[in-house]
Amino acid sequence: MIRMxxxxxxxxxxxxxxxxxxxxxxxxxxxxxxxxxYGLLALSFTFVWGHGGIFSLGQAAFFGIGxxxxxxxxxxxxxxxxxxxxxxxxxxxxxxxxAALLGYFVFYGDVGDVYLAVITIATTLVLLTFFASTSDxxxxxxNALLGGYNGMVGxxxxxxxxxxxxxxxxxxxxxxxxxxxxxxxIAVLLRRPFGRVLAGIRENEVRTQLLGYEVxxxxxxxxxxxxxxxxLAGALYAAWGNFINPQVFSLQQASLVAIWTLVGGRRSxxxxxxxxxxxxxxxxxxxxxxxxxxxxxxxxxxLLVVVLFLPEGVxxxxxxxxxxxxRKGTDLDLGVAESDPDPEAAFGRDATPASRVRTVDVQKRxxxxxxxxxxxxxxxxxxxxxxxxxxxxxxxTFFGLLTGRHRPDAGEILLDGVRLNRLRPEKRARLGxxxxxxxxxxxxxxxxxxxxxxxxxxxxxxxxxxxAEVLAGLRLTGKAQLPAGALAHGEQQxxxxxxxxxxxxxxxxxxxxxxxxxxxxxxxxVELIAVLARSATVLVVEHDMExxxxxxxxxxxxxxxxxxxEGSIAELRADDxxxxxxxxxxKADA
Amino acid sequence: xxxxxxxxxxxxxxYSVSLLVxxxxxxxxAFGMMRVVNMAHGELLMxxxxxxxxxxxxxxxxxxxxxxxxxxxxxxxMAVERLILRxxxxxxxxxxLATWGLSLLLVGAVxxxxxxxxxxxxxxxGTVKVGDYTVSAYNLVMIGAAVxxxxxxxxxxxxxxxxxxxxxxxxxxxxxxxLGVNVAxxxxxxxxxxxxxxxxxxxxxxxxxxxxxxxGQGYIGRAFMTVVxxxxxxxxxxxxxxxxxxxxxxxxxxxxxxxxxxxxxxxVSMLVLRFLPTGLTGLWRRSR
Numbered sequence: 001m002i003r004m005x006x007x008x009x010x011x012x013x014x015x016x017x018x019x020x021x022x023x024x025x026x027x028x029x030x031x032x033x034x035x036x037x038y039g040l041l042a043l044s045f046t047f048v049w050g051h052g053g054i055f056s057l058g059q060a061a062f063f064g065i066g067x068x069x070x071x072x073x074x075x076x077x078x079x080x081x082x083x084x085x086x087x088x089x090x091x092x093x094x095x096x097x098x099a100a101l102l103g104y105f106v107f108y109g110d111v112g113d114v115y116l117a118v119i120t121i122a123t124t125l126v127l128l129t130f131f132a133s134t135s136d137x138x139x140x141x142x143n144a145l146l147g148g149y150n151g152m153v154g155x156x157x158x159x160x161x162x163x164x165x166x167x168x169x170x171x172x173x174x175x176x177x178x179x180x181x182x183x184x185x186i187a188v189l190l191r192r193p194f195g196r197v198l199a200g201i202r203e204n205e206v207r208t209q210l211l212g213y214e215v216x217x218x219x220x221x222x223x224x225x226x227x228x229x230x231x232l233a234g235a236l237y238a239a240w241g242n243f244i245n246p247q248v249f250s251l252q253q254a255s256l257v258a259i260w261t262l263v264g265g266r267r268s269x270x271x272x273x274x275x276x277x278x279x280x281x282x283x284x285x286x287x288x289x290x291x292x293x294x295x296x297x298x299x300x301x302x303l304l305v306v307v308l309f310l311p312e313g314v315x316x317x318x319x320x321x322x323x324x325x326x327r328k329g330t331d332l333d334l335g336v337a338e339s340d341p342d343p344e345a346a347f348g349r350d351a352t353p354a355s356r357v358r359t360v361d362v363q364k365r366x367x368x369x370x371x372x373x374x375x376x377x378x379x380x381x382x383x384x385x386x387x388x389x390x391x392x393x394x395x396x397t398f399f400g401l402l403t404g405r406h407r408p409d410a411g412e413i414l415l416d417g418v419r420l421n422r423l424r425p426e427k428r429a430r431l432g433x434x435x436x437x438x439x440x441x442x443x444x445x446x447x448x449x450x451x452x453x454x455x456x457x458x459x460x461x462x463x464x465x466x467x468a469e470v471l472a473g474l475r476l477t478g479k480a481q482l483p484a485g486a487l488a489h490g491e492q493q494x495x496x497x498x499x500x501x502x503x504x505x506x507x508x509x510x511x512x513x514x515x516x517x518x519x520x521x522x523x524x525x526v527e528l529i530a531v532l533a534r535s536a537t538v539l540v541v542e543h544d545m546e547x548x549x550x551x552x553x554x555x556x557x558x559x560x561x562x563x564x565x566e567g568s569i570a571e572l573r574a575d576d577x578x579x580x581x582x583x584x585x586x587k588a589d590a
Numbered sequence: 591x592x593x594x595x596x597x598x599x600x601x602x603x604x605y606s607v608s609l610l611v612x613x614x615x616x617x618x619x620a621f622g623m624m625r626v627v628n629m630a631h632g633e634l635l636m637x638x639x640x641x642x643x644x645x646x647x648x649x650x651x652x653x654x655x656x657x658x659x660x661x662x663x664x665x666x667x668m669a670v671e672r673l674i675l676r677x678x679x680x681x682x683x684x685x686x687l688a689t690w691g692l693s694l695l696l697v698g699a700v701x702x703x704x705x706x707x708x709x710x711x712x713x714x715x716g717t718v719k720v721g722d723y724t725v726s727a728y729n730l731v732m733i734g735a736a737v738x739x740x741x742x743x744x745x746x747x748x749x750x751x752x753x754x755x756x757x758x759x760x761x762x763x764x765x766x767x768x769l770g771v772n773v774a775x776x777x778x779x780x781x782x783x784x785x786x787x788x789x790x791x792x793x794x795x796x797x798x799x800x801x802x803x804x805x806g807q808g809y810i811g812r813a814f815m816t817v818v819x820x821x822x823x824x825x826x827x828x829x830x831x832x833x834x835x836x837x838x839x840x841x842x843x844x845x846x847x848x849x850x851x852x853x854x855x856x857x858v859s860m861l862v863l864r865f866l867p868t869g870l871t872g873l874w875r876r877s878r
Contacts, residue, residue, distance in 0.1 A: 055682075055683045055686075057686075102860070104864075105860045105861075105863055105864045106863070108864070109863050109864040109865070109867045110867045111863055111867045112867070112868075113682065114621075114625070114627060114682050115818055115863070115867070115869075117627065117682070117683065117686055118621075118627055118814055118817065118818045119818050119859075119863065121629075121814060122811055122814035122815045122818055122859075123856065124811075125807070125810055125811025125812075125814065126811045126812070126815060126852060126855065126856050128807065128811060129808075129811055129812075129852050130849060130852045130853065130856075133848050133849050133852065134849055139849070250807060251629070251632065251690075251693065251806075251807060251810065252694065252697070255690050255691075255693070255694055258687055258690065262687065294698060294702065295698070296694045296695070296697045296698035296701065297694065297695050297697075297698025297699055297701075297702065298698070299691075299694050299698075300690075300691045300692060300693065300694025300695030300696075300697075300698060301691065301695055302691070303687060303688070303690060303691030303694065304674070304688055304691035304692060304695065305691075306687075307678070307684050307687045307688040307691065308674070308677060308678075308688060311684070
């Protein structure tokens, strides 16, 4: 259903590239080596941004750090080791370590996306200032002089173990093998669970967190891998030119990374190399005919045009167009609605004890506004409880406190006696809390099957089997390969429920689950909740009184941030005070 | 420590802070108010400096060139908003990449018309004697200019009808539009003001640094750090971040040299962000 292993295309392409490298004229081979190195740098950005959704403009910084680290390691180590591959590895690891440090501050500080972009570019530029001011000969590490604005010279080139010198063609072949190996590694990684969850984080970070994934650690992991790849490219760059200077940290150099990736298409791995080749070939050509003065202007114009008019890149859409012409006639069948979802088939399980949910006098204020003034609630295992209340009663805030979106100012939130107050949402999810948000929160660009798989993977073995069961029960098997965003609104609601329930939660929180549903769908929902209660405690926050009545579960009514009434729906309907609140008579009497 | 020594050190710290304010205010305004991360900010500074130096070479007095630089770069900013930014609001990475393209385009254009050589503007003022020490009078002007820029921006955006309209148009365009604000025109003027501040800053910085195509690069890194550390409030955030970073940078540079000064700036920025993800603005908002 989902391809986990890459084909042979990648290795064959890399092998052919390495062989081709041996046939080029030495001067051409020397220039093309740089293009391949730049392609590897572009790949690091494709991975981090295109696949990880992390708009890091710091790839040039890791490239530069890798270059300097290779210089320092190579100058000090190559004379004694007789080879430079170990220095390459050291350099890439240093860059990865710097990425880990920067990433820690950024991701664990919960810095927003915009700030991340600005911080990474600002760090790059501050490094420019830093390395440019190291001209004094006291700035040296072992035998390596940092060299200030003029940079570090005398960096050893690539030397393989055994110590024989490589020709220009030999260097190109080795660089192609290294870059190709990394590219294949990235392609494999993206098909592995890590890459698939990363796609989930890119598409919908909140949903991924609510499914129990430690989003920050995973983003940091992706960022560090990106730093490693960029650092490796930087090390190869320093080895290629036997030299590195602070200009690698300049805004212009950093912008090239974005230009290559954008031209090649921001998700395409071969596109990263194709983009770097195309842009560098153009630069080299312009440098030949115009002495280089117009290069930045032309690059700037390319960047502007791509962003304004071709957001999917230049090369990737071309390729897609060719491919779709080839595929013509095998269009995916959009399918018709198969039949109503069958909750019993999708989620029916043997009766199992669930968890007890308690809140004790929880309070929450936003600025000067006391939204919750103390809510105490006790929901027994396997009970279904409905929480109602007029607008502004505090239902959404209460729900947010349970999911971990907000933290209470006072009071206790307990799950089987475990205090949840300050736990992050993913920790709560791992304790068995399943959350269905009001607006369907899914991964619109990923396939329906992939959506459920991401949910299932984090919650125990046999993910593929559970995905198949849930899809069959939801009657979505025929649409499993469609992007989830293409489903009808009602189907998206059911898909999200499937994602929550495939994890077999012990408590299910449903926030206005029937919003936007037809009457027929609503009655299916009543059935679903009955099935659910066999193995989970269910808390429903709801607006629709008819649905609450159909459900027939005990009701807690919130009003002005406290529990106003509790009982069966019949009891509440007979209570004049409740009617007063809903009809707005309470204020008039007071 | 003698009084004159204290005055000198105080002036040098304030100067270092004022450089950050002058270099970063336009960037902070565009970011804080309009959510535009203007990667071409350094080049707007550069253009301000080029307008100034070109006019000085044409025989104009330096002080006259400063407002002209602000006006010229401000008009360019309005054109940039109209032609580029307007299509991209709400897509942060697109605005960043587009203004980045613009940055390269401007560097290329300047290289084409003015060449890659770096020229200088003579410092228009002499020195002032403080006890046994002397201090450049222009440094004092820079400090004053930073204060004036902050106060003028505050008055414009918080004490005039235009300011209220501009903040509304940037924050809630649909609502402002429903209330009869011409959002398109207002945003164009707001970005023009941010660009004008950059042009003004560039002209003011011209006498203290060489004017060449890479002029912006000398300031842009620190300007970005100031904005990030400052957070969303363009005035409060920028002022406090400039005070913190300028103080740390100048202090450590005086004691241990410029390299460690830069390192200290980077480290302090990272620490602030780890604990205040929304910058110093977050601290002010929280304490209220």
